[in-house]
Amino acid sequence: MNSPVKRRPTGQHHGDLRNALLRAALELVTERGPHGFTLAETSRRAGVSVAAPYKHFADRETLLAELATSGYREQRSRFAEAVSGSDEPVEQLASFASAYVRFAAEEPALFDITFNAGLDKSRFAELASAGEEVAALLLPVARELAPEADDAFDLLLRVAAAAHGLAVFLRQGLFGVGGGALTETEEKAARTARAIARERAGA
Structure with missing residues (x-):
C-alpha cells in the first residue's frame, strides 16, 4: 500500500513545499530514526533553503x-x-x-x-x-x-x-x-x- 505522503520525483522544482519536506523527513527517518535529523538536513534533502521549512512548520x-x-x-x-x-x-x-x-x-x-x-x-x-x-x-x-x-x-x-x-x-x-x-x-x-x-x- 502506498504511503499517505505523496511521493515526488527528485530533481524538480517544488510546487508543493510542504509535501517535499514531509517526503524528505520520511526518508531521513527511514535512514536514521525519528530523532536522528534536523530541519536543516530536511531542507537540504528536499533541495530547498534552510529557511524554507519555517513557512509551514514551526520546528522539527x-x-x-x-x-x-x-x-x-x-x-x-x-x-x-x-x-x-x-x-x-x-x-x-x-x-x-x-x-x-x-x-x-x-x-x-x-x-x-x-x-x-x-x-x-x-x-x-x-x-x-x-x-x-x-x-x-x-x-x-x-x-x-x-x-x-x-x-x-x-x-x-x-x-x-x-x-x-x-x-x-x-x-x-x-x-x-x-x-x-x-x-x-x-x-x-x-x-x-x-x-x-x-x-x-x-x-
Whole structure:
C-alpha cells in the first residue's frame, strides 16, 4: 500500500513545499530514526533553503507531528478494512492485530514516528484527535467481549501490545526476512489476539 505522503520525483522544482519536506523527513527517518535529523538536513534533502521549512512548520516536532497524524490516519484506514471482514469480535481483533504487524512492516518510518518520536500530543490537537479516532474504531469491538469500558480498554491494550511486540521483533529480524516472515508474523499476531480475546470472553 502506498504511503499517505505523496511521493515526488527528485530533481524538480517544488510546487508543493510542504509535501517535499514531509517526503524528505520520511526518508531521513527511514535512514536514521525519528530523532536522528534536523530541519536543516530536511531542507537540504528536499533541495530547498534552510529557511524554507519555517513557512509551514514551526520546528522539527511540528513536522513530525504532521507525519504522525498521517500515520494514525493510515492505521485507521487499514484497521477499518481489517475489522470489516467479519462480524465476530474475536476475529475482528485477530484481523486488527495482523493489520498492525503489516503496517509496521510496510510503513516503517510512519510506524517509528507514530510510536517513537516522543511527541507531546497536548501540543498537537490534530495528532491527538487522529489517535483517538483509531481507539474509537476499535473500542466498540472490544466492548462486544468486555462490556465495561475499563475492561474493553484493557483488552484492546493487551491485543495491541502483543501485536506491537511481534511487529518490533519482525523489524529486528528475529523471525527472518522477506514476505514469508511477514506472513508468519501476521499469523502469530492473529493467533495471539484470538487467545487473548477468547480468554477475556470466557472470563
